[in-house]
Amino acid sequence: MAAIRSDDPTRPTAVLRQRADFLKAASAQRKGMPGFLLQARKRREGEPVAPDLIRVGFTCSKKLGNAVARNRAKRRLREIARAVLPKAGRPGWDYVLVGRPEATATRDFAAMLAEFETVLTIIHDLPISPPRPRKPKGSKRK
Template sequence: MAAIRSADPAPPIAVLRQRADFLRAASARRKGMPGFLLQARERRSDEPVGPELIRIGFTCSKKLGNAVARNRAKRRLREIARAVLPEAGRPGWDYVLVGRPETTATRDFAELKADLAAALAVIHDLPITPPRPRKPRGKK
């Protein structure tokens, strides 16, 4: 019996490693959820990264706890991303998941997955707004 394959395979997913990529995602769209903060941006067409690629980054600050707690939170974030991004993520986008204390402590795994799917839906429905111009600093 042959395995049934879908006509539309899941887009490839890569992990963000460069600090500049994290900063670019942080300056775009955000959606806070109880277990994490989702930051996302749509890549420009002139960037060298392939347009069919979904990229994801994970980060947890020391506010979350010791190294054991931070690593556990990142493992949980990686798993929800692995489960949700192939269906709900969009190719050509960068996503960063920032862990919160609820990621490791009290949040159920199924709730985290539902939160990520909801956050992605909100992020993708938001209109693209140009960055606000900064006010010039005056000398004191």
């Protein structure tokens, strides 16, 4: 995992790379803002990840536009995470920022920073819900 540079070395952050980690975050808590959607989950005990690590992932679908627009949106989301997560993120949590069309060039960057700080406090105040039950494998209807 590649570390995100931060000013606070006491809260290490890393980037999510595995699809399974993105899916786990997607099945947990979510809160939308005009420029992005935040999906977050508190990792459980026993997961093979350092408990003091903050992990973050970024994704933008083709609905956002061409590759240039998607990459621009992801760069903006990375900068927001780099600025806010070391001070407002909680160790032991995974965050996924999903870009929305407003995240490209039209949304004010300072407003997005403020929205991300606000949405983090909202997500952390929500009760942690138990994981959704999974369907057993091979349970196809005939």
